[in-house]
Amino acid sequence: MNEIPEFNKIVIYGVGLIGGSFALALKASGAVGEVVGFGRRPENLADALDLGIIDRIGADCALELVDADLALVATPVAQMPAVFARIAPCLGPRTVITDGGSTKTDVVQAARAALGDRIGRFVPAHPIAGTENSGAAAARRDLYQGRKVIVTALPENTNASQARVKRAWALCGADLHELTPEQHDRVLAAVSHLPHLLAFALVRDLAERPDAPLFFDFAASGFRDFTRIAASHPEMWRDICLANRAALLAEIETYQQQLEEFRTALEQKNGLLLEERFSIARKARRDWGRRDSEKNSSQTGDGV
Amino acid sequence: MNEIPEFNKIVIYGVGLIGGSFALALKASGAVGEVVGFGRRPENLADALDLGIIDRIGADCALELVDADLALVATPVAQMPAVFARIAPCLGPRTVITDGGSTKTDVVQAARAALGDRIGRFVPAHPIAGTENSGAAAARRDLYQGRKVIVTALPENTNASQARVKRAWALCGADLHELTPEQHDRVLAAVSHLPHLLAFALVRDLAERPDAPLFFDFAASGFRDFTRIAASHPEMWRDICLANRAALLAEIETYQQQLEEFRTALEQKNGLLLEERFSIARKARRDWGRRDSEKNSSQTGDGV
Numbered sequence: 270m271n272e273i274p275e276f277n278k279i280v281i282y283g284v285g286l287i288g289g290s291f292a293l294a295l296k297a298s299g300a301v302g303e304v305v306g307f308g309r310r311p312e313n314l315a316d317a318l319d320l321g322i323i324d325r326i327g328a329d330c331a332l333e334l335v336d337a338d339l340a341l342v343a344t345p346v347a348q349m350p351a352v353f354a355r356i357a358p359c360l361g362p363r364t365v366i367t368d369g370g371s372t373k374t375d376v377v378q379a380a381r382a383a384l385g386d387r388i389g390r391f392v393p394a395h396p397i398a399g400t401e402n403s404g405a406a407a408a409r410r411d412l413y414q415g416r417k418v419i420v421t422a423l424p425e426n427t428n429a430s431q432a433r434v435k436r437a438w439a440l441c442g443a444d445l446h447e448l449t450p451e452q453h454d455r456v457l458a459a460v461s462h463l464p465h466l467l468a469f470a471l472v473r474d475l476a477e478r479p480d481a482p483l484f485f486d487f488a489a490s491g492f493r494d495f496t497r498i499a500a501s502h503p504e505m506w507r508d509i510c511l512a513n514r515a516a517l518l519a520e521i522e523t524y525q526q527q528l529e530e531f532r533t534a535l536e537q538k539n540g541l542l543l544e545e546r547f548s549i550a551r552k553a554r555r556d557w558g559r560r561d562s563e564k565n566s567s568q569t570g571d572g573v
Numbered sequence: 574m575n576e577i578p579e580f581n582k583i584v585i586y587g588v589g590l591i592g593g594s595f596a597l598a599l600k601a602s603g604a605v606g607e608v609v610g611f612g613r614r615p616e617n618l619a620d621a622l623d624l625g626i627i628d629r630i631g632a633d634c635a636l637e638l639v640d641a642d643l644a645l646v647a648t649p650v651a652q653m654p655a656v657f658a659r660i661a662p663c664l665g666p667r668t669v670i671t672d673g674g675s676t677k678t679d680v681v682q683a684a685r686a687a688l689g690d691r692i693g694r695f696v697p698a699h700p701i702a703g704t705e706n707s708g709a710a711a712a713r714r715d716l717y718q719g720r721k722v723i724v725t726a727l728p729e730n731t732n733a734s735q736a737r738v739k740r741a742w743a744l745c746g747a748d749l750h751e752l753t754p755e756q757h758d759r760v761l762a763a764v765s766h767l768p769h770l771l772a773f774a775l776v777r778d779l780a781e782r783p784d785a786p787l788f789f790d791f792a793a794s795g796f797r798d799f800t801r802i803a804a805s806h807p808e809m810w811r812d813i814c815l816a817n818r819a820a821l822l823a824e825i826e827t828y829q830q831q832l833e834e835f836r837t838a839l840e841q842k843n844g845l846l847l848e849e850r851f852s853i854a855r856k857a858r859r860d861w862g863r864r865d866s867e868k869n870s871s872q873t874g875d876g877v
Contacts, residue, residue, distance in 0.1 A: 397793045417791060452787070459779060460792040464799040467771055469854040470831040475763060476857035483756070485861045487721065488764040489701045493865060494798040495768040500858040503851035507844045514839055521836045525829070527774040532825045535818055540811045547807035550773040553780035554804040557789045561797060 275300040276437065278337045280327065282307045282352045284317040286399060287369040288343030289408025292322045294441035297410045305333050309348075317405035331359040339437055342368040347508040349376055353383035353391075366391045367434040371457065371505075372512040373421045373450035389425035392434035394418055395453060396443060397461075403502045414442035421450040458516035463524060465506055466517070468499035579604040580741065582641045584631065586611045586656045588621040590703060591673040592647030593712025596626045598745035601714045609637050613652075621709035635663040643741055646672040651812040653680055657687035657695075670695045671738040675761065675809075676816040677725045677754035693729035696738035698722055699757060700747060701765075707806045718746035725754040762820035767828060769810055770821070772803035 279295065281288040284306040295301040306323035307330070308314045314326045327333045334340060334356060342352050349370060356366070366384075370376040373393050380391045398416040418438045422431050435445055448456070475484045510517055534542040583599065585592040588610040599605040610627035611634070612618045621627045631637045638644060638660060646656050653674060660670070670688075674680040677697055684695045702720040722742045726735050739749055752760070779788045814821055838846040 397791060417793075419791065446791075456788055456791050459788050460796045464775065464796055466835055467775070467832070468799060469851050470828065470835060471768065471771070472854040472858045473850045474827060474831050476853050481857075484760055484763050485857075485864075487701060487723065487750075487760050488861065488865075489721075491802045492764045492768055493862070494801045495772060496858050497798045498795045499854045500862065501851075501855065503848045503855055506851055507848040510839060510847055511842060511844050514842070518836065518839055521832065521839070523778060524774065525832060525836070527778050528771070528825065528829060528832070531770055531774055532822065532829070535814060535822055535825070538815060538818070540815050543814055544807045544811040546777045547773050547805075547810050549780050550776040550803045551805065551807055553785075553789075554776045554800050557792065558797070558804065560789075561792075 274302040275440075276338045277302045278305065278333075278339075279303070279437075280305045280307065280333050280337045280340045281323065282340065282342045282356070283344030283348070284308050284314060284323055284405050284408075285343065286403050286405075286407040286412070287396065288341055289317055289320075289322045289405045290398075290410065290412035291341055291343065291369065291396075291437075291441060292317075293408055293410035294413055295437060296321075298440040300440050305337075307333075309344075313405050317408075320405060320408070322405055322408055330355055334359040334364055335361040337361055337364045339433065340364055340366045342366065342370070345505050345508045346370045346372055346376060346512045350379035350383065353380050357383045357385070357387070360387060360390060364390065365430045365433045367394045367437065369394065369396055370512075371395060371461070371509045373419075373453045375512040377421070377423065377450050388423060389427055390430060391423065392426050392431050393421045393423070393450065394434065394438060395421070395457070396438070396441075403505065411442070413438070416443055417446055418443035419446050419448050419453055421448055421453050454513050454516045455519075458513050458520045462509055462513055462517050463520045465498050465501060466510065466521070467524075468496050469501075469506070472496050472499040578606040579744075580642045581606045582609065582637075582643075583607070583741075584609045584611065584637050584641045584644045585627065586644065586646045586660070587648035587652070588612050588618060588627055588709050588712075589647060590707050590709075590711040590716070591700065592645055593621055593624075593626045593709045594702075594714065594716035595645055595647065595673065595700075595741075595745060596621075597712055597714035598717055599741060600625075602744040604744050609641075611637075613648075617709050621712075624709060624712070626709055626712055634659055638663040638668055639665040641665055641668045643737065644668055644670045646670065646674070649809050649812045650674045650676055650680060650816045654683035654687065657684050661687045661689070661691070664691060664694060668694065669734045669737045671698045671741065673698065673700055674816075675699060675765070675813045677723075677757045679816040681725070681727065681754050692727060693731055694734060695727065696730050696734055697725045697727070697754065698738065698742060699725070699761070700742070700745075707809065715746070717742070720747055721750055722747035723750050723752050723757055725752055725757050758817050758820045759823075762817050762824045766813055766817055766821050767824045769802050769805060770814065770825070771828075772800050773805075773810070776800050776803040 279301055292304045304323045305325050305327045306314055306317050307327040317323045342349055344352055381388050396413055396418045398412050583605055596608045608627045609629050609631045610618055610621050611631040618630045646653055648656055685692050700717055700722045702716050
C-alpha cells in the first residue's frame with residue numbers, strides 16, 4: 270500500500286508563489302504522485318516545469334481533473350470565478366478543491382455560483398504567508414512551515430473533504446486555524462489589507478513630489494519597515510482590495526476617524542491625548558511582538 | 574601635544590540612547606578627556622555611570638561648563654528650552670553646543686531665545702538613528718556608525734564652531750549632511766514623523782477593540798514591520814509631533830487626501846486607479862530599497 274501516494278494527482282491553477290510553494294512542499298512530503306499546472310503565462314509555467322515545481326503543464330482541464338484527488342486554485346482572486354467555471358464541469362469523482370485566496374467571502378460566492386450543488390467539494394483556505402515577490406521563481410518548499418493557514422469551511426463540506434484539504438495543508442507544515450469567511454475578511458482587512466493600502470499611499474505620495482529625491486534621501490529604517498509592503502504586487506493587491514471591498518472600506522473609515530482625531534489633537538496642541546494613545550499602541554505592539562517572536566522565531570519574516 | 578585630547582571635556586544633557594551613544598562613540602575614539610552627564614532621572618544617570626557612558630554625574634552646571642569644549646543637548650525636544658535657559662549663563666569661553674533633537678526649527682527658536690547674541694555657539698544637528706528602545710541602557714557606541722547626521726547650521730555659526738561640532742559627529746562615525754532647519758523639518762515630517770503617527774493610529778485602534786485578540790492573532794510579518802515603530806517612546810513622539818506641528822499637520826492633510834482618493838476609488842470599484850497608484854509606489858519603494866540596502870548593508874535596521 271505504501272507505494273500508492275496519499276494524493277495520486279494534484280492540479281494547480283496558478284503556479285506562482287502560493288501555488289508553487291504548495292506543490293514543492295507536498296512533493297517534498299512524498300505524499301504526492303503527480304502535480305499538473307495550469308496558468309495564464311506560458312513562460313511562468315515553463316519556469317515551474319524547469320524548477321521541478323510541476324511535473325506537467327496541463328492542456329485539457331477535463332482530462333487532468335477526472336483522476337485528480339485535489340485541485341488548488343491559486344490565481345489572483347479576481348480570476349477565480351473564471352477558474353471555478355472552467356473546472357466545475359470537469360471535476361472527477363474524488364476531486365476536492367481548495368484555494369489560496371487572500372479573501373474568502375467573494376471566493377466562496379464565486380465557487381457557489383460555478384459549482385452549484387457540488388459546492389461541498391470546495392474547502393476554502395487562506396495561507397497567511399507570502400512575500401513581496403511573485404511568480405513560480407519565488408516559490409519555496411518551506412513557505413508554509415509553521416505559518417497559519419485559515420480554513421473557512423462551508424456547511425456543505427463533508428468531513429472527508431475537509432480532512433483531505435486540511436491534510437494537504439498540514440503536509441505543507443501549516444498551523445491550521447478555522448474562521449468563518451466573514452470573520453476572516455474582517456480580520457484580514459484590518460491587519461493586512463489596510464496596512465498595505467496605507468503603505469502604498471505614503472510611498473506613492475512621496476514618489477510624485479517634484480523634490481522626491483530629497484525625501485527618499487533621508488528616509489531611514491523606520492520608513493523602510495513601514496513601507497516594505499508597498500513593494501507588493503500591484504495587481505494582486507488591487508484584486509484583494511476590490512474583493513474585500515466592504516470590509517476594507519469599513520476599516521478605512523475607522524482609520525480616517527483615528528487620523529482625524531490625531532490631527533485635531535495636534536491642532537489643539539493636545540499632548541496628553543497623543544501620549545495616551547501612543548502609550549496604548551506601544552504596549553499593545555510590545556505585547557504582540559513578544560508573542561509573535563516566540564511563535565515565529567523559526568520563521569522568515571515575510572508573511573503578509 | 575598628543576596627550577591632550579581633542580575634546581578636553583564634554584557635557585551631556587540627557588544621557589539616554591542618543592546622548593549615551595554619542596558619549597560611548599567619542600570615548601571609543603579616544604578624542605575625549607572627560608564626559609559629564611546631567612539628567613532628570615537619577616537612576617538613569619546611575620546606570621550611565623555604571624555602564625561607563627559618563628565619568629561623572631554633574632551637579633553644578635556653571636562649574637562643569639566653564640572648561641567644557643562641547644555640550645550636547647540630548648533631552649526630549651520639549652525639555653530643550655529649559656536646558657538652553659539653564660546653560661546660557663554658564664557657557665565657558667570655548668564651549669560650543671550641539672543637540673540631537675529630531676526637529677530643528679523649534680529647537681533653534683528655543684536656543685535663540687535662551688542664548689541671545691551667543692546663538693553662534695549653537696550648531697544644531699539631528700542624527701537619523703535610534704531604536705524603539707530608550708534610556709542609557711540602550712546606548713551603543715556604534716549607533717551612529719555610517720548613519721546620516723543632518724547639521725542645520727545657522728548664519729551666526731563661526732566656521733570654527735561648525736568644524737568642532739562636525740568633527741565630534743564625524744568621530745562618532747556619522748555620515749554628515751546639511752539642510753536648513755525648515756528643509757529638515759519638512760522632510761522628516763514626511764518620512765519619519767507621519768509614518769510613526771500612522772503606525773500608532775493603526776495599533777491603538779486594534780488594541781481598543783473588544784475582540785482585539787482575534788485581530789492580533791492573525792497579524793503577520795507585514796503587520797509586524799508596518800507597526801514596529803508603534804513601539805516607539807510615547808513621550809518622545811508626543812514631543813516630536815508637537816514640536817514639528819506645522820510641517821506634520823501639512824503632511825497629515827496631504828495623506829488624508831491620498832487616503833480619501835483610495836477610499837473613493839474603492840467605492841467606485843476603480844481598479845485601474847488603484848493598480849496605477851500601487852505600481853508607482855512599488856517602483857519607488859523598490860528603487861529606494863536597492864539604494865538603501867547598498868548604503869546600509871553594514872548597518873543594523875533601527876534608524877528612525
